[in-house]
Amino acid sequence: MRLASYNVENLFDRARAMNLKSLSQGKPILERFAELNALLAQPSYSAADKTRMAKLVIELDLEKSDVGDFVILRRNRGGLIKRPKSGGVQIVASGRADWVGSLELRDEPVDEQAMRNTARVMRDVEADVLGVVEVESRPVLRDFNADVVAAFGGEAFRHAMVIDGNDTRGIDVGLLTRQGFPIGALRSHVDEMLTERDPIFSRDCAEFEVTAPSGARMLLMLNHFKSKGFGSQQSSNAKRRAQAKRVAEIYDERVAMGIKNIVVMGDFNDTPDSEPLSPLIEGTDLKDIFLHPKFDDGGFPGTYGSCAADNKIDFILLSPALFDKVTSGGVFRKGMWPGARAKRWEAYPEVARKEDAASDHAAIWVDIDL
Template sequence: MRIASFNVENLFDRARLLGGDDWSTHRTLLEKYARLTRLLQRPTYTADDKALIALLLVDLGLEKSDSGTYVTLRQNRGRLLSRPRAGGLTVVAEGRRDWVGWLELRTQAVTELATHHTALVVHDLAADVLGVVEAESRIALQRFNVDLLRPVSDRIYGHVMLIDGNDDRGIDVGIMTRGDHPIEGIVSHVDDADLAGPIFGRDCPEYSVSLPGGGRLLVLVNHFKSKGYGKASESDTRRRRQAERVAEIYRQRRAEGHEHVVVLGDLNDFPGSAPLAPLLVGTSSAPSDLRDVSAHPSFDDGGYPGTYTTGRTANKIDYILCSPAVFTSITAGGIFRKGVWTASRRWEMYPTLTREQDAASDHAALWVDVDL
């Protein structure tokens, strides 16, 4: 059977703030969006809170309207603010109980050719079990399966599942399996928390997949905290907390008797990084026996070990990690890059991929064949 992981970077719609070339500006706006979202949850707004809310609303382009270029303010019941005719805005709510609403990131459509290239990647991967990162919803994933994959493939997926996570930008994680590999159990960790708060920005769902010859494959799909915005120290700490929790879940499942376990997805850091150490190396008291498929002698990276953009070593951020029983059963593995744009033509692309915005993703897909 073939197991694969692919960060599709949204199938149909993507938050406008996550696209475009001016990432430095977009990163600042995302930070302000996140700060304002937290601020609006306070039960009582002080005078300083109101001043900061007003300032952030203006910075996000919401001074004159509830609908800005990148963000929409939903005011369903009650009012957060008023906009005097003389100009400006005034926060009129005294706290969270005075109004019902939220901030919402505006989206833009992914190009039709980009979604077609995504379908080609999934078709060419021919995975029996595919972990999907950054899909908008289960409905979007099912639409992709039926409407886009079917025209290019003689076999679509019989089982499609995605659990809504903690990220309101529509970048959740899910799984697609062939008809002879039904999903027989699901465990969500969307509510896992420690003293610092929620652990997973999306989720770490566990999918129990039935194997045709009997037995089960346990698949944990992940998307760790990005380095893209926020303080580096804070994002490093968040990724380490996530790695620690996934390692804890893995050890627990192994202790319960699960032999065939795979942890896969976009972990947003390179193998030697401190944040990923609890998962890739473990600790002195609990060493990790998870093995990266790229360490297997049969693995072929095509000369570029990285999985993101240029393929540099530092851009190896996508993983398929295997328990010992799965790792010893590997027969082949590699990185599939034909849907990733490269201006230097350092690897083969689809003939129709002639501009960056039509790429299937910035991420290459990972695959591994195992004999279970």
Template sequence: MRIASYNVENLFDRAKVFNDDARGAHQDVIDAYAEISKLFEKVEYSAADKARMLELLATLDLLKDDDGQFALLRQIRGQLIRRPRDREKPKEIVAEGRGDWVGWVELKTEAVDETAMVLTGRVIFDVSADVIGVVEAESRPVLTMFQDFMAKKFDLAPPYAHVMLIDGNDQRGIDVAIGTKQDYDIVSMRSHVDDLMANGERVFSRDCPEFIVQTPSGARIVFLVNHFKSKFGGNDPSSQAKRRAQAEAVAGIYRRLQGEGMLNVVVLGDLNDTPDSDVLAPLLADTDLADVSRHERFTDFEFNANTGDRGIGTFGTGRDKDKIDYILLSPALFAKIARGGIFRKGAWTASGRWKVYPELTAEKHAASDHHLIWVDIDL
């Protein structure tokens, strides 16, 4: 049985600011988006907060209008900013806090480069996992349309008879999903979108759905698909605290499953931090879940570098410091690992550290910034 996890970074539409040929050319927009999103959530806006919001809105090209080059200001109820008709008069933040208005800034999207979309499909089809956890999927209909489109292009049968996604908490509609082949039935689902932290905030940025999958042999495996809080826009204390709370919550779900007699559990997805990070310790150090990349049979991850590390990273350069995607197994499953690795052919490399698809001739054609991680289990 093959299990895989892949952050596809959206299949049909991606943020316009990320699709620029010169990756990182608009880092100021990305940083402004992340900062203003945090400011908006404050209960009360200070004078300094309001002044900073105006600066950030200017960076986002939203000071004069709600429709900018790369972003939109959504003012659903109430008012955030007053823009006098007399352009000589200054713009003003009129909301006094989060309770005065409902809205947000969202990044504009545009169609994914066609080559990138095709290569995303090739990665998934070539790995051909029996069960795959998908991170950053737009919706269940998009997933099914995508695999139907790719199946026709490659003249193959759609690989995943069962595709499931439960809407999560991300306002952008970035969710986690699961796909299983014909004889791997999804027999049960449970969402954790409403699980709360001590401060009353929802713990999961998206969700941590529990999918119980029955294998052809009749064995049942619980899959917990995750996408932890991103470092996007910075790795400040609040970002770290959020990821730690998510790690603690997943660990708690895992312990409950153990108490219920579930021996076969898989935690997989993009945890957005490295194995040595303190924030992931509740999950990686304080449970008996084991990272498949630590197994002696996890060897299929072609990587050429003179850096002294193994090269088991799943993001960007592929070095160990870029390990943020995981497949964690309960002891019963970890003991049955046959082999595993990282599939990189759809990921861009300017230095030739791994082989890529012939069509991948520019960074904009990359299937994803992430590299697919997989493991085979004798079950």
């Protein structure tokens, strides 16, 4: 069987702030959105909270309207803000119970050529079991699989599953499997908390049980850890470490239950030698497929961007029982932008511009004799 992991960076729609040409443009918008959302969720608003909230509302282009370029403020009932004719914003609610509504990011369609190239990657990697990262929802994954992948000559996957996670941007983790690889028991960890209002997992550590045609069962744990792009380095590192530590604990719990065939995979947003990932990489007996003698990295050690060693952030970690059954593995980069001049790897002819890339991530795969 072939197992693969791929960060698709959304299939049909993506938050407009995440579609900007550079991270430096989108980062402040997403950080203000997250801060305002956290403040709005509080049971009561202090005077300092109201001052800060009003400032954030203006900075998010919501001073004159509930619809900004990147954010929408939905107010269904109750009073939250007033907009005086003289300008500015006043927060009139005393707490979350005073109003009903939400703060949402505005979406826009993914570039059409990029969408087609994503379908090509999902077709050409030829996985029996494909873990996907940054997918909008199960209906989106189902429709993309049935309509777009099939339109490019790919065989549609038989099963598609996504458990809605904690991220408000619509970037969840999900699973596609072929006929003969049914998805069995599911388990979510979205509501495990670091503090009362801070979940451990930015998205989820979703567990899926998959049965191979041979009858052998395999437990897959899909993850998308906290990125380095938003928040301080210290807080981001601490979050990723907490996530890695909890995944390691869950892995150990499953091993203690007698489960031998376990996969932990996804986008961990850090490198194998990083301190935040050490509880998972160094603290368990899981083995990185990049270290298998039959794995071919295609001449580049990384999986993201330029694919340098410091961009090795996508993982398939296998329990010893599965690692011993590996027959081959590799990195599929044809959907990535290879560079404008000295092209680093072979890409699809349709990747004519950086914007045409299916994703900034490569798909990684491994063949297992299961």
